[in-house]
Amino acid sequence: MRIVVLAGGIGGARFLRGLKAAAPDADITVIGNTGDDIHLFGLKVCPDLDTVMYTLGGGINEEQGWGRTDETFRVKEELAAYGVGPEWFGLGDRDFATHIVRTQMLAAGFPLSAVTEALCARWQPGVRLLPMSDDRIETHVAIEEDGEQRAVHFQEYWVRLRASVDARAVVPVGAEQAKPAPGVLEALGDADVILFPPSNPVVSVGTILAVPGIREAIADAGVPVIGLSPIVGDAPVRGMADKVLAAVGVESTAAAVARHYGSGLLDGWLVDSVDAGAVAEVEAAGIRCQAVPLMMTDLDATAAMAREALALAEEVRA
Amino acid sequence: MRIVVLAGGIGGARFLRGLKAAAPDADITVIGNTGDDIHLFGLKVCPDLDTVMYTLGGGINEEQGWGRTDETFRVKEELAAYGVGPEWFGLGDRDFATHIVRTQMLAAGFPLSAVTEALCARWQPGVRLLPMSDDRIETHVAIEEDGEQRAVHFQEYWVRLRASVDARAVVPVGAEQAKPAPGVLEALGDADVILFPPSNPVVSVGTILAVPGIREAIADAGVPVIGLSPIVGDAPVRGMADKVLAAVGVESTAAAVARHYGSGLLDGWLVDSVDAGAVAEVEAAGIRCQAVPLMMTDLDATAAMAREALALAEEVRA
Numbered sequence: 221m222r223i224v225v226l227a228g229g230i231g232g233a234r235f236l237r238g239l240k241a242a243a244p245d246a247d248i249t250v251i252g253n254t255g256d257d258i259h260l261f262g263l264k265v266c267p268d269l270d271t272v273m274y275t276l277g278g279g280i281n282e283e284q285g286w287g288r289t290d291e292t293f294r295v296k297e298e299l300a301a302y303g304v305g306p307e308w309f310g311l312g313d314r315d316f317a318t319h320i321v322r323t324q325m326l327a328a329g330f331p332l333s334a335v336t337e338a339l340c341a342r343w344q345p346g347v348r349l350l351p352m353s354d355d356r357i358e359t360h361v362a363i364e365e366d367g368e369q370r371a372v373h374f375q376e377y378w379v380r381l382r383a384s385v386d387a388r389a390v391v392p393v394g395a396e397q398a399k400p401a402p403g404v405l406e407a408l409g410d411a412d413v414i415l416f417p418p419s420n421p422v423v424s425v426g427t428i429l430a431v432p433g434i435r436e437a438i439a440d441a442g443v444p445v446i447g448l449s450p451i452v453g454d455a456p457v458r459g460m461a462d463k464v465l466a467a468v469g470v471e472s473t474a475a476a477v478a479r480h481y482g483s484g485l486l487d488g489w490l491v492d493s494v495d496a497g498a499v500a501e502v503e504a505a506g507i508r509c510q511a512v513p514l515m516m517t518d519l520d521a522t523a524a525m526a527r528e529a530l531a532l533a534e535e536v537r538a
Numbered sequence: 539m540r541i542v543v544l545a546g547g548i549g550g551a552r553f554l555r556g557l558k559a560a561a562p563d564a565d566i567t568v569i570g571n572t573g574d575d576i577h578l579f580g581l582k583v584c585p586d587l588d589t590v591m592y593t594l595g596g597g598i599n600e601e602q603g604w605g606r607t608d609e610t611f612r613v614k615e616e617l618a619a620y621g622v623g624p625e626w627f628g629l630g631d632r633d634f635a636t637h638i639v640r641t642q643m644l645a646a647g648f649p650l651s652a653v654t655e656a657l658c659a660r661w662q663p664g665v666r667l668l669p670m671s672d673d674r675i676e677t678h679v680a681i682e683e684d685g686e687q688r689a690v691h692f693q694e695y696w697v698r699l700r701a702s703v704d705a706r707a708v709v710p711v712g713a714e715q716a717k718p719a720p721g722v723l724e725a726l727g728d729a730d731v732i733l734f735p736p737s738n739p740v741v742s743v744g745t746i747l748a749v750p751g752i753r754e755a756i757a758d759a760g761v762p763v764i765g766l767s768p769i770v771g772d773a774p775v776r777g778m779a780d781k782v783l784a785a786v787g788v789e790s791t792a793a794a795v796a797r798h799y800g801s802g803l804l805d806g807w808l809v810d811s812v813d814a815g816a817v818a819e820v821e822a823a824g825i826r827c828q829a830v831p832l833m834m835t836d837l838d839a840t841a842a843m844a845r846e847a848l849a850l851a852e853e854v855r856a
Contacts, residue, residue, distance in 0.1 A: 262642035292612055298635030302660050304642075313631050317616030324580035324622075342620050 228424025233275035235417035238522025255427035277343025387467035416447035444533035546742025551593035553735035556840025573745035595661025705785035734765035762851035
């Protein structure tokens with residue numbers, strides 16, 4: 221079975237671990253969000269791709285969900301001693317090596333997709349990890365801070381500001397001119413199932429869908445497209461998805477997110493058991509819906525979620 | 539008193555520490571060798587400039603004479619885990635930060651001289667440190683390895699091969715097209731004394747002299763030019779200077795090095811007490827010479843050497 225997953229960072233990576241356990245023989249391709257990529261200290265940092273790679277490759281800091289295990293921050297401390305920041309972005313020493321290798325390969329002319337493949341040769345994530353695009357796309361967030369309107373990089377909004385101010389708009393800068401990375405459209409065309417993990421529907425899955433051709437390829441694939449709600453009981457399971465949902469005029473409810481994706485894209489939607497009341501509303505929008513436990517508390521619970529998603533896909537297919 | 543010093547790495551940096559102690563009120567400009575600069579992992583590394591900066595700024599690893607004190611090697615270990623080398627070059631985590639800042643500033647368009655000034659703003663070395671040139675110059679060494687003739691970067695010859703094979707030639711690639719960095723010729727023109735510390739006469743001081751205009755500016759400065767022999771008792775005090783001296787056809791003796799510089803450049807030359815027998819030979823070549831202790835065993839001994847050099851300068855001037 222060929223499964224394609226559109227993944228953001230922590231939520232997507234943890235779901236993928238469950239999916240691998242639920243479908244050990246499946247051929248899994250991950251289309252990773254690169255809209256939160258950022259250039260720091262002259263280095264190209266791809267937080268979502270790395271979170272997937274480290275999580276599936278056994279190198280992740282399990283507690284925080286991002287960054288490397290057993291990490292130190294010597295380089296960052298020294299950069300700060302030179303007065304060079306930003307200090308709000310936690311780049312560890314082991315993590316720096318990844319960005320140094322990536323930057324060096326990009327400078328040598330390799331596209332991000334080839335660089336990602338090379339990095340994965342070490343990590344062996346057990347999935348094929350593709351960036352959504354080899355072109356530079358940066359999600360910017362329009363905010364009002366100290367009475368001034370300005371646009372900040374998504375990382376600045378998310379990490380420095382901790383989404384503490386309202387987002388007026390979320391714009392994947394560069395997406396319109398971008399092309400899907402090699403292999404992305406082919407993987408979607410060859411897929412048996414396409415999954416949206418409980419990732420952020422705006423800045424993770426939404427950014428991937430903003431790359432021209434990807435949304436259409438999913439809609440035209442003719443295979444079940446199943447999503448899992450990142451909203452449980454009207455609040456994001458983790459992160460601050462409500463803030464960016466508001467920016468695109470979507471309520472923070474499991475049903476509203478399903479309607480946001482829409483029946484043109486989504487065939488099935490899993491909501492958490494506490495949101496069982498939303499099932500009828502989602503089904504009324506033309507999307508098959510079931511209520512099941514959606515908390516990724518451990519690998520078993522996550523694998524069970526993945527099995528539910530695959531079962532819903534078979535139901536939709538039949 | 540305005541003193542200009544042509545410095546390589548460890549020997550030059552340690553001598554400078556003694557000079558600062560010997561002449562605390564002097565205005566010292568250091569023209570640093572950049573011929574051993576190397577691009578590693580996409581980063582611009584300037585070993586000699588950094589050794590001077592770290593040594594005078596209190597950040598040096600005192601035992602090894604290069605690199606940072608209290609250093610760790612997490613980034614390097616991770617790079618090796620990606621299969622990315624070279625492994626023979628010991629870049630530590632704290633050191634990496636310096637190269638990241640430098641590379642970022644160079645990429646932003648600042649010349650190396652401005653970058654060096656910015657780095658020194660943190661380290662406060664107490665001297666004005668100028669790279670010999672803002673242009674790229676790389677010392678290459680022609681060797682025969684496994685029956686094949688090839689040219690290697692000086693760092694590869696020095697660090698990887700530990701000068702274990704004969705050097706056929708030493709070439710400062712790019713020097714002919716290079717210009718002295720801003721301030722270099724002005725400092726030489728304004729100097730009261732010019733000093734050659736006991737640095738490598740071929741790959742340190744020799745490379746600086748290979749930048750068109752610098753040798754002439756020293757010869758034309760009309761002020762005492764005093765050198766200290768890096769060869770004591772027919773062997774280099776440290777390093778493997780004999781290997782590269784052989785490549786340029788110079789014997790590893792204190793007198794031969796003085797003659798190599800020549801009376802057109804050098805007014806005075808200090809040899810170690812054990813080489814007192816060489817004084818007559820050096821003076822016969824038209825260079826004032828004295829035998830004094832030249833082992834930089836501690837700061838006092840090094841300061842005494844610097845005082846002897848300044849005293850010889852006054853003798854020459856008179």
